[in-house]
Amino acid sequence: MSDDSTTIGKSVPLIHSLDKVTGRAKFTDDLQLSSPLIVKIFRSVHPSANIKAIDIQKVEELAGVRAVLLGRDIPNTFGVLPISKDEPALAIDRVRYVGEGVVAIACESEEIATKALSLIKVDYEITTPCFSPEKALLATDTPIHPELKKGSNLHKQVLQNFGDIDRGFSEADEVVEEKFDFPSINHAFTEPHATQVAIDTRGEITVYSATQVPHYLHRAISDVLEIPMHKIRVVKPHLGGGFGGKSDPFPHEIIAAKLAMITGRNTKIVFSREEVFFCHHGRHPSKISMKIGVSREKGITALDGNMLIDGGAYGSFGVVTTYYNGVLLQGPIKVPNYRFECNRVYTNKPMCGAMRGHGGVNPRYASEVLIDMACDRLKIDPCEFRLNNFLQPNSLTTNEFRITSMGIEQNLKQAMTRSDWSNKYRKLPFGKGIGVACGFFISGSALPIHWNQMPQSTVRLTIDYDGGVSLYSGASDIGQGSDTMLAQVAAEVLGLPIDMIKVISADTRTCPIDYGSYSSRVTFMAGNASKNAAIRMRKILVHAACQLLEISEPNYQTPTKSDDFYRQGDQKPDFESSYLGANPDYRDGFKFRGELITAPNGKSVPYMDVVRKALDFTGALQTKGVYISPKMGGNFKGSGAGLSPAYSTTVFITEVTIEPQTGFIKVDKVTCAHDCGKALNPLSVEGQLEGSIHMGLGQALMEEVIHHKGAVQNPSFLDYKIPSPFEMPEVDLIYPDSDESEGPFGGKEVGEGALAPFIPSIANAIYDAVGVRVNNLPITPDKILTAIKEGGPRC
């Protein structure tokens, strides 16, 4: 990046923001298809039952009902992971949770659909539900998924063991061990799930859906309904928040498509908030036992974790979650000896899946609280302890994650200074406290869910006679600003104002495949693809400029570090291919500045003249750029889980006030230092960090999905408590540039990693304030008061 950058590193308002705040932006529910049939789903009121009979006679007789769909009409099951395709679009023989769809109807109006639902009668044979994850581990003759032939409700077990765990503990000066309990957490996104399907006279469908991953939905509809992919187009309109909760393909999306095909009519389904909670896919409730050995000299000597995570009725992302519960503890502090066992079980509750900080949030609470406990016992400053033991740049973790940039040491030092840590820690009056915690998160998953050799992201650019740049990407802007990021990257390379980059995204017909918005991958991967495509376009323009100026073309350098670009035996890229590597250099001696392109010899030529020259004899200019993760990872089972081309780190120093008489908690101030490499758009970085703090605050202090006999008892924003503005603390954000050599212009993850460590930083501050620890979230005033009354600190 040059010093006179046009957009990178500058606070750029998100390109859709004005449309959104003025109500012009169209979300899925806003689209006006021609006379869509209204789709509603009849849902099970039982957590576990066999379906004996379904009586739809009265429904079929009701005027205005155009189609009735049962589970047997869609026999193929699906799931976001190829290894756990265990979910039917509608229950076939049995229901596995309260809220599971049993019958779907397509009607001429909302009123008719509501009436029709009341006419459906299902005869159930009620079976004994399993709600307890501990019981789910036991052998049973009646598992929730008998087809898996497991003899229990265990879905996935991961065991990993590195180093010598016993020797590690023997080397410790202090060994701490605790049990932790975490409830179910919902994403609480603003926009409920919604899908509309348009069908044309050839029977081909366009699925407009609030999805984080159009490509996975495209695959799922094709697989489940057995339609060729080319007859399906998936488009994501503007989207009101996902946080992982819209990254699976969902039953209602498949149902709406099927009903459109049966009726030949457009269809529409929009969830109520209650349905969102019943659909869930949120953070797994988990029970964690963890033991950490700490040495004054060597840092963490051993970590032994046992996690039991409650997956609910189906698989979703659960296999990945099971791995992430353990592997993401490998940073930011080096853990030389570590072992973990994580078991994911099926229970008769709405399924859990991916949620911001996927799989890493709850174990992070456990590990950071245990580190605080150990430091307390050893009388070591927990900040100083961390400073001495962080992973170093360009190193490997014990499980062979490749660490590139690592800015956490400087960030913690800055956070200590800005928060006045050394004058506050253990020095504040009773009731006031300060605590620290750190985090570590992936910047995209290096391995794709569906194993193939395609690039993880592809971006296409076109320029035609008007000179505007059309940027096509399958990446899904879910409000996090990925469209803006893609435009920024292309604008930077081409020296154009950002409004000359027109982003067309998340449309499977017009855009190249991208794996979508999850695992904090888009800036790193799609950003790199955009940079690759823009450099190819720049080369075309330079060629035309040279012709106009009658000068010779620059000597292009081959990509540096090209050996790193091999992936699992793939071809080595070269400068003539579409892949120039991660964060490629494009110095060609030319200066692209808006309306003028200046050659190395100082002569300039108007941008539009160059574009039109380039169009001669070829027409529209087109380039493509891709991103491919470099080869990495160890040679052991499960080595791919948690592999990422880069990792972010976060430091939180949090200050709280506790009212000892009531246990009331006020988070007063948060100093958050996040290593996102180069902040491509500081405005957006700050928004993500503030959002992570708000979301983490909710999980820490109040959020909990409550079930009663399997039914969600707080499926509304009145009863599911997310923090109001009054609870938000003063926030001091620190995000200095670190040198992430492979991220586009040096950027890496910022959307998820900051959530996890904020929660234990609150817990550690509470301990500093009143000397008690609460190991079961949420940390509510009654738990603090009980802990104080029970005699205070346990460590």
Place this chain on the structure above:
Amino acid sequence: MLTHSPKTVDELFLITNKIKGSYLFHAGGTDLVPYLKSSSDIPNNIIFLNRVTSISEITVHADSLSIGSMVTLDQLANNPLINKNCSTLADAARLIASPQIRCKGTVGGNILVDNRCHFYNQSPFNRGSHGECFKAGGSSCQLVPSTKSSDHPTCRARSVSDLVPTLLILNASLVVRSADLERKISVRDFFKDDGITRNTLKVEEIVVSIEIPDQECSFVKYRKLRIRNAIDFPALGVAVGIKKSRDLSVAITGVNTAPLFHSYQLSDFSDFEQMVAHACSEGKKRIKPLKQDAFPPAYKKLMVDQFIRSMISEY
């Protein structure tokens, strides 16, 4: 569903006389509209009260203050007359819900707000997952499963008005009108210990205004327990009043089926501290918290004591 928007109280009762079928009054609608969205029992008619200007006024009389039932909570919180003559009620109003809801929600609506139970306040589908409760016309109670079904089953849905405790302390009265009768009833006599019928207001009546007499209390305070500092109904709300004679009164909402009120005369106790200790003990004894909302029952008992003491410490 038909809607009606009368401009006077008399016109309102002409409409109710003519209506065939069920009707509901719509004050601010902040509680009613969510209820209608999740209810299978939709009335034939909705009568909007927002154009009846005569019940939207605040008036200061020689020995009392009159607040129209359609005064919004935001007006109550910010009205200079209220803040001058009855600031404690304005303080309580500011603790209700959110700014947006306070702009729509009304004083009358808050006093009459339906009792809440996390088994009842669900969609018919969700209630159906474990059987309709008494309040929903069913035959079981999930909150207190031992409750027997009868002609008048006990419903333990809790009262949740934030204004009522303060009105109880202030000895306010409600002016209630039907087509041909106006009556006045003390707030202290208005509520019934039943989560279904809740109060003595008849179907054909509306609350016109609230009258607050000149105060004997020199000190009135209200404190609210909730997990968030906005939006939430009270998990517990406690008001205390101390008269010039140093007699004490305590009112509690958010826990029992009906709001609680009790007064204590200093002359019955050896000193003020003993009276306060007795009031705290009585408060803990009288509330019957069940496992619902955001806090466990034992904590609410502790907080009754804590709230009474903390407010009185400011006296």
